[in-house]
Amino acid sequence: MDLKQLYQDIILEHGKSPRNLGRCKDYSHEAKGYNPLCGDKVHVYLKLNNEKKVENLTFEGDGCAISLASASIMTELVKGKSSDEVKDIMNAFLNMIKNNSEIESSYLDDDQKTKLMSLSGVKQFPMRVKCATLSWHTLLSALERKKKDVNTEIID
């Protein structure tokens, strides 16, 4: 295992100064996520425009470097995407973390893929995978306007 792999510079940088922090105005969707094992929390606020594309996405959260960085990077990558495109990106991300593959999504350019790949280090730290995926599950929940809060323990 390699700490430098987990805590890559880009992660540290996003962890220290997360983008899109706070509650955006006029959000149309929201959801809370919670990891009962460690107490990590995230609250995402989402504004979909008339074309059902992500116009704005912000979050409030309390968690470790990994979970903050993941949420921060997520908010950057999905802006302008449709709901289906967001899901495609999320699946590509989960796939990469679980199955050790590359990021495979046609909705991301190479730079964006590199950004997401910076989270690949968690593969070697199984207890930290949930830190990296919580915000994504919560975004999905907001998109689907699920009533229940996201709880990492019920995510496969």
Add this chain to the structure above:
Amino acid sequence: MDLKQLYQDIILEHGKSPRNLGRCKDYSHEAKGYNPLCGDKVHVYLKLNNEKKVENLTFEGDGCAISLASASIMTELVKGKSSDEVKDIMNAFLNMIKNNSEIESSYLDDDQKTKLMSLSGVKQFPMRVKCATLSWHTLLSALERKKKDVNTEIID
């Protein structure tokens, strides 16, 4: 351990044809005893006369050779004894079984002591001690007119 010590002839004989079996008429005291571990049951019927001495003592029971023989021998030995004398004999018996000593009671003659000593073999078979002592505890309970049934699990 020695089975012949446990199953002495006198035990086998009493086990096969227990004395004073059944329910005597005019009993003044009674009590039921139960060993939940193995299901042994005994029901003693006791008639105390005006001088508070055991005029008659009979029992109904369902149990192993040891428990039947012990009850049978008991009914023989305590007839004519006062309540205090019965307790003295019982203590002498319990003491013999627990502490490996002789039978020490001035209310028994040598023949009677020999009879009781025939149960000393249970010392080597700790799970069978309760079989030998159930009827005595039940008699004590009858003498004291205890309401509760005897349960070997609450006897020290």
Add this chain to the structure above:
Amino acid sequence: MNINEIKSQFPIFSKKINGKQLVYLDSSNSSQKPLSVINRLNDFYKNEFSNIGRSIHSLAVNATNKFEETRVGVKNFINAKFKEEIIFTKNATEAINLVATTFGQKYIKDGDEIIITELEHHSNYVPWNFLRENKKAIIKFAPINEDGDIVISKLQELITSKTKIIAVSHLSNVTGTIVPIKEIIEIARKKNVPVLVDGCQSVPHISVDVSDLDCDFYAFSGHKVYGPTGVGILYAKKKWLEKLPPYIGGGAMISEVKKDKITYAPLPEKYEAGTMPTAEVITFNESIKFIKSIGMDNLIKHEKEITNYALEKLKKINSLKIIGNPKNKAGVIAFTLKGVHPHDIATILDEDGVAIRAGHHCCQILHERLNLTATARASIGIYNTKEDIDILCKAIENCRKVLDLK
């Protein structure tokens, strides 16, 4: 299958009992453990010990993964659909209590009916009795016949619109009856009544497929399946575990804890409060592997052979009576010997190194039904041989001699 090779995997059989070779015929009570299981436990405590779930250091990660591997192992072993349907308890008794308590809390009210059978172990009666004591539920007993078979038509007749649950053994720990549990579940299904199966005796001795059975709940104990003590298993359909309230409350089964309100964790954690029997659950996976290494079919075949041999030989013993004669019988043989109380049998057999059990075997209702207070019981495990049976029979013959009976 080489039985001597298998027997040699069990260290206890190199031990002498009263100077004699151990003939262990008390597997229905608890089975002996193979070396692979004992070694796994030993290894875990020596090299890997940590609590699970809560910590994120390497030892904890490893233990958590191993713990979940057992969950998957059990799921596959009994063919459940989801691993969250496997809940670890301390024994089968707790597993049944978990269902009786939570199901009772949510679904049972005054006058509701629970059906059990005359075969049941106390562990599948007392938990329901609590609902009778505390909620005025009614317990009905499906009768058995003299052979020790449940009279299915009578069970069917007992079902009414008030019947809330049926709780029944898969295999009797006295008569060895293999209960036609699938038939019972089909009957119950038609009337929309859930079924709990007490699988304590079945899981170690016959193939169990909970998906095929379509039962709602299935409970068993690890220690009877060549595993360590301290581990019980409850299988329950997800829909039930989701609907039912929690049972034991504490660490690990919560989601969020506030001063005014607590929310509970998702499955399976919801039902696994406090520190689990971590090492024992992890070790239980080795027990499953042990059975798999033999093959369930081989195990069944071997135990059948020994059982048949035992039945044949026992029947030849003068004044010995075998209790029950069910249509389908596994290797549990209760018997009586005329003029000899079962406790005396057990004591005398023990002198010959033969370990059997005497008493009511936690089945007082069954004994009452058959007009008995106690029986002797020889029960068979994978390690038993024909030689064991020969020694058993000789020791039984000796009983009458010791007691000076003709």
Add this chain to the structure above:
Amino acid sequence: MNINEIKSQFPIFSKKINGKQLVYLDSSNSSQKPLSVINRLNDFYKNEFSNIGRSIHSLAVNATNKFEETRVGVKNFINAKFKEEIIFTKNATEAINLVATTFGQKYIKDGDEIIITELEHHSNYVPWNFLRENKKAIIKFAPINEDGDIVISKLQELITSKTKIIAVSHLSNVTGTIVPIKEIIEIARKKNVPVLVDGCQSVPHISVDVSDLDCDFYAFSGHKVYGPTGVGILYAKKKWLEKLPPYIGGGAMISEVKKDKITYAPLPEKYEAGTMPTAEVITFNESIKFIKSIGMDNLIKHEKEITNYALEKLKKINSLKIIGNPKNKAGVIAFTLKGVHPHDIATILDEDGVAIRAGHHCCQILHERLNLTATARASIGIYNTKEDIDILCKAIENCRKVLDLK
């Protein structure tokens, strides 16, 4: 006392974690096991295994005697009056649930009050919450101050004529606070309110004398006291165990079972249904012997020395904050590091072979009270050395480097 000799009794310390020597600072979660304990378990399964109580063959007699020896061992260890006052459960959580459920069933009704404290572990809150959910009981929280001490005067003020029970920790698993439990019991005694003590963290680390404390209930877990997982202990005054209804129902806890009525066994069997964690309970006696071989006074002295050394060294670390500053503190040290989340600390420390815990440690109320969501926690056991603390401190210093913080 030679600490290296003691440490060498624990096989796990010859193992490497991520190529580094293991520095185990998670004993509050669960302690490592000495070889004598591991060997006893191994021996029992190899040479002596049998279930207890029910069978009368030699193996069963031996196991039953050994099981009861542990009961006497525990009784003497915590100085209870009677061995029937010692009930074996699967963990402390079950022990507390046993009391909450049975006491609640008999004595708690709508509007009755239960007092716990802001220090409590979830296992000493959730069971009482069930009574709030199901019986409309009221839970009151005795407050703590910033130091992590319970404000006794405030606790006293909470007691009313409706207070039915007080449940309180003896030693906090976050702040290490040693609670003045005797004082609390005396206050409660005057108002005739029974007290349950959660002794999970105290039994392994300070002397416990339940007769001197005069508590009504005392719960703890074997696995934190150098024993195997799967064993919990409830001490309760006989008068309570006699009055309270049974908890788990099944084999072994009954007296007579009829179709219309069941009577329950006397103590302690009344509360020990089904097959117990036989081997683990028997082995636990070896854990008590281990502690005795060291001597409780020596243990306390050693842990105090290491704790003080750790506190001193940790305080010197830049931007590290120790949580709580109780009057009397045992070897449980929760801390935060400015700008570094506890999970990141735990992961980074683990790379250096240092096992600590991060999170809320099953104490969300306490964390909320102190305005924290998570802390890192280093907890000390008999095997920890000053060298361990040096490695811990160095690893903590490394955190800020790994995360590129000044």
